[in-house]
Amino acid sequence: MGKLFSIxxxxxxxxxxxxxxxxxxxxxxxxxKVLQESKGYLSISKIHRNVKELLPGTGLATVYRxxxxxxxxxxxxxVHLEDGCHSYAVxxxxxxxxxxxxxxxxxxxxxxxxxEDLSKKLTKDTxxxxxxxxxxxxxxxxxxxx
Amino acid sequence: MGKLFSIxxxxxxxxxxxxxxxxxxxxxxxxxKVLQESKGYLSISKIHRNVKELLPGTGLATVYRxxxxxxxxxxxxxVHLEDGCHSYAVxxxxxxxxxxxxxxxxxxxxxxxxxEDLSKKLTKDTxxxxxxxxxxxxxxxxxxxx
DNA sequence: GTTGGTGCAAACGCTTTGCATCCAT
DNA sequence: ATGGATGCAAAGCGTTTGCACCAAC
Numbered sequence: 248m249g250k251l252f253s254i255x256x257x258x259x260x261x262x263x264x265x266x267x268x269x270x271x272x273x274x275x276x277x278x279x280k281v282l283q284e285s286k287g288y289l290s291i292s293k294i295h296r297n298v299k300e301l302l303p304g305t306g307l308a309t310v311y312r313x314x315x316x317x318x319x320x321x322x323x324x325x326v327h328l329e330d331g332c333h334s335y336a337v338x339x340x341x342x343x344x345x346x347x348x349x350x351x352x353x354x355x356x357x358x359x360x361x362x363e364d365l366s367k368k369l370t371k372d373t374x375x376x377x378x379x380x381x382x383x384x385x386x387x388x389x390x391x392x393x
Numbered sequence: 394m395g396k397l398f399s400i401x402x403x404x405x406x407x408x409x410x411x412x413x414x415x416x417x418x419x420x421x422x423x424x425x426k427v428l429q430e431s432k433g434y435l436s437i438s439k440i441h442r443n444v445k446e447l448l449p450g451t452g453l454a455t456v457y458r459x460x461x462x463x464x465x466x467x468x469x470x471x472v473h474l475e476d477g478c479h480s481y482a483v484x485x486x487x488x489x490x491x492x493x494x495x496x497x498x499x500x501x502x503x504x505x506x507x508x509e510d511l512s513k514k515l516t517k518d519t520x521x522x523x524x525x526x527x528x529x530x531x532x533x534x535x536x537x538x539x
Numbered sequence: 540g541t542t543g544g545t546g547c548a549a550a551c552g553c554t555t556t557g558c559a560t561c562c563a564t
Numbered sequence: 565a566t567g568g569a570t571g572c573a574a575a576g577c578g579t580t581t582g583c584a585c586c587a588a589c
Contacts, residue, residue, distance in 0.1 A: 270563050272569060306571045346521055355519060373501060375492055377532040386523040416588050452546045
């Protein structure tokens with residue numbers, strides 16, 4: 248099947264798949280497209296619902312498997328929300344931190360990482376070699392601050 | 394049943410329960426004691442295993458319900474680990490951030506919060522009113538840096 | 540004695556897996 | 565043509581719930 252969806256950088260994406268010996272299937276394209284068109288992070292069920300609009304027969308298991316693949320290819324990121332549920336979004340360029348609006352559930356990415364400075368300070372203070380961090384911010388976005 | 398376990402601040406804890414009309418049961422005490430004696434965050438199954446050593450008949454459902462209660466009383470905190478699983482620890486005094494050693498799984502609490510300064514800056518930059526944040530650090534502790 | 544808590548087992552929801560079929564390569 | 569990907573349904577797993585009994589108050 249050909250270029251079903253007008254996903255961003257179609258040829259580039261196709262190559263990312265092929266470089267790893269993976270197939271660029273319509274289902275994977277659809278999952279990626281749904282995330283590309285979303286303003287924020289989406290839950291599995293929302294992704295599945297939206298994917299089915301593009302590709303009616305798509306099964307839930309395929310959505311799970313596609314997301315796993317897309318994460319492996321660094322095209323998609325997964326976040327842990329406060330209640331322990333997961334959501335997904337297209338991987339941002341570079342290192343960013345999502346700010347989740349607790350009212351409308353939109354996500355704004357914050358590009359400045361306070362950890363860059365902090366990591367060094369922390370290693371000096373505690374002796375712990377900081378390898379990774381998970382920072383998630385929750386707040387109320389402009390529109391929701393009626 | 395009386396003071397079964399030598400949990401820290403037994404009378405204080407008992408009062409916290411009673412103030413909310415909750416009972417200070419041996420099971421709840423056991424869950425709290427297990428967490429108090431742990432150096433780091435524990436998974437549900439580890440907590441259950443340890444609790445059963447103190448109180449053999451304890452059911453898994455009770456561990457879940459006890460943790461829920463203890464969180465509600467701010468005696469215990471829940472963290473989301475990288476793989477989406479949950480772990481629990483006694484609530485630290487004040488505002489702290491846990492640093493999880495990816496080798497030995499111990500947790501060191503970091504008392505300085507970089508968010509205090511950042512929140513203001515962020516609100517000014519983006520207009521988003523930061524209400525809450527979740528920061529978790531991963532690294533290698535001194536002992537594991539062989 | 541009353542009321543909330545417990546233990547057990549069943550139910551639940553999200554996620555993963557097995558397998559036959561399909562299709563991107 | 566061939567091996568990876570899909571769809572379906574079943575299994576798996578962590579968590580929650582219903583209910584009869586129990587124990588803290």
